[in-house]
Amino acid sequence: MRNLKTLLAGxxxxxxxxxxxxxxxxxxxxxxxxxxTNFQTQNVKFFADEVKKLSDGALEIVVxxxxxxxxxxxxxxxxxxxxxxIGEVLxxxxxxxxxxxxxxxxxxxxxxxxxxxxxxxxxxPLLEQRFxxxxxxxxxxxxxxxxxxxxxxxxxxxxxxxxxxMRAYNAATSRLAEKLGATPTTVEQVEAPQAFATGVIxxxxxxxxxxxxxxxxxxTKHYLDVRAWHNKNFVIMNKRAFDRLDKKTQxxxxxxxxxxxxxxxxxxxxxxxxxxAILKEQxxxxxxxxxxxxxxxxxxxxxxxxxxAKKAGPDGAAIVKxxxx
Numbered sequence: 001m002r003n004l005k006t007l008l009a010g011x012x013x014x015x016x017x018x019x020x021x022x023x024x025x026x027x028x029x030x031x032x033x034x035x036x037t038n039f040q041t042q043n044v045k046f047f048a049d050e051v052k053k054l055s056d057g058a059l060e061i062v063v064x065x066x067x068x069x070x071x072x073x074x075x076x077x078x079x080x081x082x083x084x085x086i087g088e089v090l091x092x093x094x095x096x097x098x099x100x101x102x103x104x105x106x107x108x109x110x111x112x113x114x115x116x117x118x119x120x121x122x123x124x125p126l127l128e129q130r131f132x133x134x135x136x137x138x139x140x141x142x143x144x145x146x147x148x149x150x151x152x153x154x155x156x157x158x159x160x161x162x163x164x165x166m167r168a169y170n171a172a173t174s175r176l177a178e179k180l181g182a183t184p185t186t187v188e189q190v191e192a193p194q195a196f197a198t199g200v201i202x203x204x205x206x207x208x209x210x211x212x213x214x215x216x217x218x219x220t221k222h223y224l225d226v227r228a229w230h231n232k233n234f235v236i237m238n239k240r241a242f243d244r245l246d247k248k249t250q251x252x253x254x255x256x257x258x259x260x261x262x263x264x265x266x267x268x269x270x271x272x273x274x275x276x277a278i279l280k281e282q283x284x285x286x287x288x289x290x291x292x293x294x295x296x297x298x299x300x301x302x303x304x305x306x307x308x309a310k311k312a313g314p315d316g317a318a319i320v321k322x323x324x325x
Contacts, residue, residue, distance in 0.1 A: 026059045026245065028085035033072035034065060035190065038213055039271035040142060040233050040264070041065050044088055047140075047235070047260040054252035059245065061086060072188055076236065080134045085241040091127075091141075091234045095171035099312035100126055104143075105172040106308045107228040107301035109323055113269060116143045116230040122319050127234075137242055139235040139257040142264030144207040145272025146227030150220050151203045152196070154285070158296040167192060167204035172304070176205070179300045193219045207231070208275035217282035226289050226297065235260070 030048065034041045041063070048061035070078050075087040076094060095102030103123055104110065110119040120141055131138050149155060151164070162181035168174040169186065177184035182203060187195045189210055195201045196219035205228065210216075216223075235257065242250060280286055289297070309316040 025057055026249070028059065028061045028241065029069065030061050030063045030086040030088070031067075031069040031075045031078060031084055032063065032065050032088035033067045033070075033075065033090070033188070033190075034088070034233075035213060036065050038209060039267050040088065040144075040209075043142060043260055043264045043267060044235065046263070047256050050256035050259060051253055054255055055249045058249045059252065067188070067190065076136075079236055079238050080136055082135075082238050082240060084238075086139075086235065086237040088233055088235050090169070090231060092170040092172060092231055098130060099308060099316060100130060102170055102172045103308070103312070103316070103319060104232045105170055105229050106304055107172075107176060108298055109301075109305055109308075109320070110229060111146070111227060113143060113230065113265065115323070116232070117265070119319070119323060120232065122322055126315050131236060132239070135239050136236045137239050139237055139253070140261035140264070141232045141234045142261060143230040143232045143268055145209060145230070145268055145275065146225075147205050147207055147229055147231070148211075148226055149203060149205050149222075149224040150211060150216055151222045151224065152220050153202075154222050154287075155203075155224050155293075156290065157293060158300070161203065164202045165200065167195065167201045167206070169206075172308075173205060175304060175307070176300070179304065180297075189214065192216075196220055208272055208279060211284070212275040212278050215282075216279065217284050221283075221285055223279060223284045223286045224289055224293075225286060226294070228297070228301070 030044065032041055032044055045063050048063050052060050069084065072090065073093055075089050078084050079087040092102040092105035095105070100123065104116065104119060110116045120143070124138070128138050155161065158180055164182040165185045166177040166180070166182040167187045168177055168184035169188065174184035185201050187201055189206070192204060192210070192214050211223065242253065245253070276286070305320060309320040312319070
């Protein structure tokens with residue numbers, strides 16, 4: 001009988017310890033506006049798995065993709081206010097809040113991955129200062145492949161955009177549409193197919209990944225490969241939530257974030273090449289812009305770079321100077 005009581009007591013102790021461990025494990029909600037097949041979302045999920053592994057299960061991050069928890073423009077505020085602990089945002093979507101947030105979507109300020117990484121290194125300390133004032137910690141950033149114009153009809157000259165309704169998803173794309181003579185129309189990525197199908201838009205400028213994810217060949221035909229910029233996604237977390245973690249778990253989050261950034265930039269290149277191949281296979285007409293088109297659009301972009309530098313103040317002027325040397 002004594003042995004049975006000892007076994008039962010031991011079993012009860014194990015149950016209690018398991019219950020305590022379950023209660024001790026922290027669970028965070030993470031919102032992202034992109035769908036599960038997107039390389040950015042896959043990288044986020046890998047990051048969440050790494051955090052759980054490195055923290056020995058002390059922190060579990062539950063990823064809510066495809067705007068299932070919050071719409072893209074709402075995520076930053078939700079993290080800042082503590083409604084959720086962590087989120088992934090397309091930072092340029094918040095350009096109206098601070099010009100520094102839209103630096104990576106100013107046409108031809110940074111072209112190609114090497115230039116985009118240079119811009120990121122210039123931006124990071126400035127963004128960290130801004131986020132700190134909002135109760136946020138910047139964890140990592142990953143660039144998208146270079147952008148291209150998707151249009152229903154072929155575009156040979158800048159004048160061909162006149163009168164088109166063009167998808168806008170931040171202040172910079174709105175301004176670009178205006179400078180091209182198009183009408184900027186706010187449309188989220190996941191809404192692009194319906195917007196094209198119903199005539200809400202006739203053009204957009206975005207990455208080959210977006211085209212693949214939204215099956216662009218089903219609603220548009222032409223892809224003009226200008227590679228005007230590399231937008232970046234940023235993963236941010238609530239500072240109060242981070243401060244509540246023990247030192248080991250904090251270190252796990254930061255280590256997983258560093259690995260996610262390194263992995264993400266590498267995967268972005270591969271995912272971009274794969275997406276381009278799929279677009280071509282599916283019948284998209286992919287063309288390189290003519291020299292005359294590039295001359296015209298770079299004249300537009302030069303004006304936008306100057307406007308942005310003035311709007312962003314000394315920090316913006318310093319970035320432009322550094323990028324041009």
